[in-house]
Amino acid sequence: xxxxxxxxxxxxxxxxxxxxxxxxxxxxxxxxxxxxxxxxxxxxxxxxxxxxxxxxxxxxxxxxxxxxxxxxxxxxxxxxxxxxxxxxxxxxxxxxxxxxxxxxxxxxxxxxxxxxxxxxxxxxxxxxxxxxxxxxxxxxxxxxxxxxxxxxxxxxxxxxxxxxxxxxxxxxxxxxxxxxxxxxxxxxxxxxxxxxxxxxxxxxxxxxxxxxxxxxxxxxxxxxxxxxxxxxxxxxxxxxxxxxxxxxxxxxxxxxxxxxxxxxxxxxxxxxxxxxxxxxxxxxxxxxxxxxxxxxxxxxxxxxxxxxxxxxxxxxxxxxxxxxxxxxxxxxxxxxxxxxxxxx
Amino acid sequence: xxxxxxxxxxxxxxxxxxxxxxxxxxxxxxxxxxxxxxxxxxxxxxxxxxxxxxxxxxxxxxxxxxxxxxxxxxxxxxxxxxxxxxxxxxxxxxxxxxxxxxxxxxxxxxxxxxxxxxxxxxxxxxxxxxxxxxxxxxxxxxxxxxxxxxxxxxxxxxxxxxxxxxxxxxxxxxxxxxxxxxxxxxxxxxxxxxxxxxxxxxxxxxxxxxxxxxxxxxxxxxxxxxxxxxxxxxxxxxxxxxxxxxxxxxxxxxxxxxxxxxxxxxxxxxxxxxxxxxxxxxxxxxxxxxxxxxxxxxxxxxxxxxxxxxxxxxxxxxxxxxxxxxxxxxxxxxxxxx
Numbered sequence: 001x002x003x004x005x006x007x008x009x010x011x012x013x014x015x016x017x018x019x020x021x022x023x024x025x026x027x028x029x030x031x032x033x034x035x036x037x038x039x040x041x042x043x044x045x046x047x048x049x050x051x052x053x054x055x056x057x058x059x060x061x062x063x064x065x066x067x068x069x070x071x072x073x074x075x076x077x078x079x080x081x082x083x084x085x086x087x088x089x090x091x092x093x094x095x096x097x098x099x100x101x102x103x104x105x106x107x108x109x110x111x112x113x114x115x116x117x118x119x120x121x122x123x124x125x126x127x128x129x130x131x132x133x134x135x136x137x138x139x140x141x142x143x144x145x146x147x148x149x150x151x152x153x154x155x156x157x158x159x160x161x162x163x164x165x166x167x168x169x170x171x172x173x174x175x176x177x178x179x180x181x182x183x184x185x186x187x188x189x190x191x192x193x194x195x196x197x198x199x200x201x202x203x204x205x206x207x208x209x210x211x212x213x214x215x216x217x218x219x220x221x222x223x224x225x226x227x228x229x230x231x232x233x234x235x236x237x238x239x240x241x242x243x244x245x246x247x248x249x250x251x252x253x254x255x256x257x258x259x260x261x262x263x264x265x266x267x268x269x270x271x272x273x274x275x276x277x278x279x280x281x282x283x284x285x286x287x288x289x290x291x292x293x294x295x296x297x298x299x300x301x302x303x304x305x306x307x308x309x310x311x312x313x314x315x316x317x318x319x320x321x322x323x324x325x326x327x328x329x330x331x332x333x334x335x336x337x338x339x340x341x342x343x344x
Numbered sequence: 345x346x347x348x349x350x351x352x353x354x355x356x357x358x359x360x361x362x363x364x365x366x367x368x369x370x371x372x373x374x375x376x377x378x379x380x381x382x383x384x385x386x387x388x389x390x391x392x393x394x395x396x397x398x399x400x401x402x403x404x405x406x407x408x409x410x411x412x413x414x415x416x417x418x419x420x421x422x423x424x425x426x427x428x429x430x431x432x433x434x435x436x437x438x439x440x441x442x443x444x445x446x447x448x449x450x451x452x453x454x455x456x457x458x459x460x461x462x463x464x465x466x467x468x469x470x471x472x473x474x475x476x477x478x479x480x481x482x483x484x485x486x487x488x489x490x491x492x493x494x495x496x497x498x499x500x501x502x503x504x505x506x507x508x509x510x511x512x513x514x515x516x517x518x519x520x521x522x523x524x525x526x527x528x529x530x531x532x533x534x535x536x537x538x539x540x541x542x543x544x545x546x547x548x549x550x551x552x553x554x555x556x557x558x559x560x561x562x563x564x565x566x567x568x569x570x571x572x573x574x575x576x577x578x579x580x581x582x583x584x585x586x587x588x589x590x591x592x593x594x595x596x597x598x599x600x601x602x603x604x605x606x607x608x609x610x611x612x613x614x615x616x617x618x619x620x621x622x623x624x625x626x627x628x629x630x631x632x633x634x635x636x637x638x639x640x641x642x643x644x645x646x647x648x649x650x651x652x653x654x655x656x657x658x659x660x661x662x663x664x665x666x667x668x669x670x671x672x673x674x675x676x677x678x679x680x681x682x
Contacts, residue, residue: 056468056644057467057468057469057470057642057644058467058468058469105642108642108643108644108645108646109643116641116642116643116646117471117639117641117642117643117646118470118471118642119468119469119470119642119643121470121472122470122471122472122642134472135470135472135473136429136430136432136433136472137402137430167402168402170401170402170403170406171402171403171404171405171433172403172405172433173433198401198402199373199374199378199381199402200374200377200378200381201373201374201377201399201401205399206399206400206401206402207401272377272378328643328645329641329643329645329646331645331646331649331678332678333641333646334636334638334639334641334646334649334650335636335638335675335678338637338638338639
């Protein structure tokens with residue numbers, strides 16, 4: 001993916017920035033906390049851009065789910081392959097995408113992750129292993145089986161990871177993909193990011209098995225239910241599954257239990273939520289859980305937390321300003337990359 | 345008379361059909377408790393109960409397959425696929441199962457099902473949620489396909505589709521759900537499948553449009569000020585050959601305004617049929633005004649460039665009417681450069 005190319009680009013990052021951002025998240029718990037804050041700020045900024053009429057289309061925010069995104073990004077090396085799904089702003093930033101790439105994509109600008117051609121639901125950054133983001137339910141699951149097949153056939157120790165929502169567990173691709181991955185003992189990890197709602201329907205109104213991850217047993221796969229609000233729990237579970245896959249132990253199905261603070265998309269006020277549910281989950285806010293832990297462990301103090309928040313706010317504001325100043329994607333862009341260009 | 349938004353007209357058609365026929369059932373993702381993500385089934389659950397109005401899991405293959413089976417079993421299901429792009433995982437049940445049951449049972453079993461779905465670009469839903477995918481269904485004998493163009497035709501065609509004894513796919517342009525139209529719902533508003541409507545009469549040329557391009561073509565012709573006949577095709581399979589041929593035989597010119605890319609869609613079949621039947625009567629080449637052969641781009645400026653606009657349609661028609669020659673599409677020069 002060309003980053004910051006083209007006339008008039010005002011981008012503030014270069015091609016190595018996403019990888020550097022990813023390495024920070026892998027190495028340092030303080031960077032993980034700050035990245036979770038950055039995701040929260042970015043989602044807030046995206047809502048503002050929509051309210052101001054500067055962004056358009058639909059948008060799916062992941063406030064409340066930051067520990068899932070950052071935990072996966074910290075546990076999976078950037079040389080592995082990840083396919084994301086709906087509500088992927090957090091996963092993108094956690095994996096290394098810059099705020100400018102995200103906001104630029106949201107705004108349809110040339111500095112966006114995919115030049116404003118895909119919109120914020122289609123974030124990609126191959127330099128950190130985010131090879132695709134799918135927005136049709138479960139479509140990434142068999143694709144990840146195939147990415148893992150490639151690694152297996154190539155004799156590579158690469159692992160492929162699918163991240164998808166609880167809404168995807170009732171589609172054929174989930175069952176077909178898991179069975180195939182189990183049958184061929186592929187180096188893959190399948191992660192249900194269970195935020196409790198597929199569109200407007202609570203997962204237990206559309207799924208009869210509790211927890212949904214128990215369906216792994218039907219395919220002879222191990223599964224684990226994980227506290228998705230605790231980034232350290234996410235890192236441990238994902239890390240174990242990735243290590244198992246890498247060592248030839250086959251795929252694992254993980255369910256990271258989390259909660260989305262906002263509705264399905266911009267227009268959804270989520271009237272279907274039981275009273276008190278949102279408040280109960282906000283009491284287990286993933287940013288506060290990690291912040292409290294790092295303060296208790298003496299890794300950071302309250303002043304550090306305030307400084308982190310301020311840096312995130314500034315970084316996201318600067319990214320928005322840069323994205324807004326960047327040229328609107330040129331009309332010729334839609335004609336490029338429809339097919340691979342012929343070799344010269 | 346009622347002045348209804350298109351999504352309200354669809355809800356009204358479903359309610360009227362359910363009132364008329366107790367075998368009509370409705371199901372799909374978030375269609376019951378939430379009344380549909382595009383508010384096309386508001387109040388149905390309350391009015392007709394959870395037996396007849398059901399939310400489903402996100403399982404398009406099961407939704408369409410269950411519609412086929414429910415229809416075989418004696419119901420008249422109206423299933424919803426939220427975005428037509430999602431038909432990809434359910435296509436087997438529509439074109440390879442549902443469309444063929446009657447034929448392969450030699451008429452012993454019928455499939456009176458309707459599958460409704462939203463289509464089209466212009467709302468910022470990006471490449472995977474914006475196509476019109478008519479061609480997925482056009483090649484399926486046994487299936488009927490209609491595409492509505494506003495509240496009145498949505499009501500009339502949905503009522504007709506529900507009464508049909510074979511499977512019908514009803515495509516609803518997403519961009520039109522909120523547009524209002526005045527009409528009188530009820531028996532007289534039920535339309536016939538397979539019939540086009542002449543939107544405005546004219547004798548210099550015939551323009552055929554479908555779905556959201558009907559309104560675009562109408563405004564473009566208005567802007568031109570020329571005497572151009574506008575036909576809203578409405579039914580795409582089977583389409584109203586007689587109405588189109590009669591019009592073109594009279595005007596000597598045919599232009600099509602298609603939302604989808606140049607390759608595929610409903611336009612090529614109409615163009616080839618008219619070319620075959622009226623070759624010697626045509627005063628100009630058949631003009632197809634379409635989107636370019638690319639995925640639907642996200643950026644707003646690009647998406648509205650992709651879609652045929654009123655200004656673009658008017659300029660294409662003007663050149664074609666003035667010169668009798670095909671104007672180049674807007675992307676002709678760009679394609680050269682990339």
